[in-house]
Amino acid sequence: MTQLNIAIAGASGRMGRMLIETIAAADDATLAGALDREGNPFIGSDAGAFSGQLTGVTIRSDLAQGLSGAEYLIDFTRPEGTLQHLAYCAEHGIKVIIGTTGFDEAGKAAIRAAAEKTAIVFAPNMSIGVNVTLKLLELAAKNFSQGYDIEIIEAHHRHKVDAPSGTALKMGEVIADALGRDLNECAVYGREGVTGERDPSTIGFATVRGGDIVGDHTVLFAGIGERIEISHKSSSRVSYAQGALVAARFLADKQTGLYDMQDVLGLKAAG
Numbered sequence: 001m002t003q004l005n006i007a008i009a010g011a012s013g014r015m016g017r018m019l020i021e022t023i024a025a026a027d028d029a030t031l032a033g034a035l036d037r038e039g040n041p042f043i044g045s046d047a048g049a050f051s052g053q054l055t056g057v058t059i060r061s062d063l064a065q066g067l068s069g070a071e072y073l074i075d076f077t078r079p080e081g082t083l084q085h086l087a088y089c090a091e092h093g094i095k096v097i098i099g100t101t102g103f104d105e106a107g108k109a110a111i112r113a114a115a116e117k118t119a120i121v122f123a124p125n126m127s128i129g130v131n132v133t134l135k136l137l138e139l140a141a142k143n144f145s146q147g148y149d150i151e152i153i154e155a156h157h158r159h160k161v162d163a164p165s166g167t168a169l170k171m172g173e174v175i176a177d178a179l180g181r182d183l184n185e186c187a188v189y190g191r192e193g194v195t196g197e198r199d200p201s202t203i204g205f206a207t208v209r210g211g212d213i214v215g216d217h218t219v220l221f222a223g224i225g226e227r228i229e230i231s232h233k234s235s236s237r238v239s240y241a242q243g244a245l246v247a248a249r250f251l252a253d254k255q256t257g258l259y260d261m262q263d264v265l266g267l268k269a270a271g
């Protein structure tokens with residue numbers, strides 16, 4: 001069986017730890033490197049120390065050292081970190097799976113440019129459940145295009161730094177596209193004070209942060225006399241890590257190009 005040699009960025013983070021455990025349990029993947037930024041207290045530790053299962057791979061801050069044996073990098077860090085890692089990977093032909101959220105337009109443009117040099121999967125949510133939910137939302141939006149107000153509510157743990165979540169924004173994009181609207185023009189991010197009546201063409205977002213909530217997303221289609229809610233709730237980060245591994249397998253025969261989880265899961269053409 002061909003082995004995927006995968007390095008993990010943000011190795012000591014919530015997703016990094018889960019990814020290292022997931023790779024250890026996979027028959028076709030080998031941990032080939034582990035990165036964290038300079039000053040991180042876990043630099044120099046074994047990447048498996050968190051789970052008590054040593055890997056023989058040391059967490060490094062130097063990209064050349066951390067990526068020397070890697071064909072793939074799975075990166076769930078912060079936009080500024082991901083973009084630094086990506087520049088190195090693009091130069092060295094290392095394929096990249098990006099789960100990081102919170103990129104601005106310039107960051108997204110840099111990812112598109114890097115995809116001309118290496119193969120990339122970039123998705124705000126790698127879970128199969130969320131990606132199938134996006135298809136359900138497309139269908140729902142087309143059928144509730146008149147007479148239903150659309151609100152997206154997301155809840156995450158207290159440590160999350162970006163809002164709305166990347167997944168909530170993606171849900172908004174999918175719904176806006178299905179309705180022929182531009183999310184940049186119709187999104188309303190929170191309300192306060194005398195807001196006036198709701199504009200029916202808007203898509204509203206609400207954000208909750210607290211405790212250890214892994215990640216909940218609900219889209220509400222509120223009509224007269226009825227409302228429809230489509231929800232996805234994560235109870236473990238394992239589904240994101242498994243999805244990232246599926247994305248790495250998908251890239252095995254790709255040299256360049258930018259893909260998302262809809263490509264990976266073959267959902268683009270699905271009705």
Ligand SMILES: NC(=O)C1=CN([C@@H]2O[C@H](COP(=O)(O)OP(=O)(O)OC[C@H]3O[C@@H](n4cnc5c(N)ncnc54)[C@H](OP(=O)(O)O)[C@@H]3O)[C@@H](O)[C@H]2O)C=CC1
Nearest residue numbers: 010013014015037040076077081099100101124125126240
């Ligand atoms: N696509 C998906 O399916 C999912 C996406 N995410 C996204 O993944 C990202 C990480 O989430 P999570 O694991 O919870 O976050 P954590 O804060 O737990 O981990 C982030 C890791 O990245 C490191 N890091 C932070 N800044 C930099 C930098 N500038 N350069 C290099 N490394 C850096 C952190 O190091 P330090 O501790 O030293 O700061 C830490 O090791 C978020 O953007 C989140 O939204 C999360 C879950 C699923």
Ligand SMILES: O=C(O)C1=N[C@H](C(=O)O)C[C@H](O)C1
Nearest residue numbers: 101124125160165166167215
């Ligand atoms: O930060 C998180 O935890 C998560 N982030 C992603 C997002 O912003 O959508 C995915 C998931 O919801 C967990």
